[in-house]
Amino acid sequence: MIRVLLADDQALVRGALAAMLRMESDLDVVAEVGSGTEVLAVARRTAPDIALLDVQMPGRDGIEVTGQLRRALPACRVVICTTFGRPGYLSRAMTAGAAGFVVKDSRPEQLINAIRRVHAGLRFVDPALAAESLAAGASPLTDREADVLRAAAGGGTVAEIATALGLSHGTVRNHLSAAIGKTETRTRVEAARIAETNGWL
Template identity: 75%
Template sequence: MRIPLADGQALVRGALTAVLRLEPDIDVVAEIGTGTEVLAAAQRITPDIALLDVQMPGRHGLTVAADLQRALPGCRTIVCTTFSRPGYLWRAMSAGAAGYVVKDSPPEQLVDAIRRVHTGLRFVDPALAAEALAAGASPLTGREADVLRVAAEGGTVADIARALRLSQGTVRNHLSSAIGKMQARTRAEAARLAEANGWL
């Protein structure tokens, strides 16, 4: 199995590569440090499975997973991350990922996930799968999530409107709706709660 491994931390990348290279049927063919490099590298090497972190410099791993699904449908993806967040799992599966492994899992679980995904199955960390089912999908619309994402950076309503090319009234409506759905008191609290659940 030919696998490019993308992780923003060099030490983690090296450790995961060392573990995987102990397996006779797994070949780590590229180590990638940023999300912006993944698609071009994958198109060059035509891998069987891409192993992606969620938060990488350049591009978010879940965005990269969707890119790979469109550009290289024969390449399956596994998200391997420190973030055990139900929202990230929902978003990863929606982006076409075939697996989701949390980095504090035993190495054998990652190897098992790779082998299962290679045979056409899916693999999700069992504890996270149960948590995600209990939590449900994100209550936020895509636009509400966009507005909260920009609001988390501390901008005013005018700043958010400018960044997203929306009217200030529309931004206020989205903020109000998102705050209500998150059962928060302020937009900052709503953004924190949404981020903690992996919905942003």
């Protein structure tokens, strides 16, 4: 049996996924959680083979949780299953250690196939998203530019962003200017929106 942990903040979606997976004779849903902060403790207790994680969840997002799981429980492999099929999310998830990436509007057989392939030690990426990701390329933002944009998306002033990130005002302005240029936008709000849409934040 392939032991699966499900993490999705939408109870209806989580329940439907669990019911679908339990119909398969070789899959056993051993735990269901509704936030990213619950995943690690529950995974330690239930020892799943596969963690099926949403990206956007309360507390910690699925990409952050992926990295934590890979460090704490290397035998547990991660499949991201999300509504947001963005190339930036795919790149970040794979960098964090995910072995599979499926969007929620995929056919049920595709998700089940992804779980089985990942359990067998292979990788699985939604084919349409893989093609889109190759066409889009990697995020043009540096890690620090992404940090600054993420802080700017919350509406903070340059001074507030500088304090929060431990940077000088001038450094914050330089990073914002670079991010605006790389996203081909005119304001930091637009730059943050484009970066978020592309999954770079």
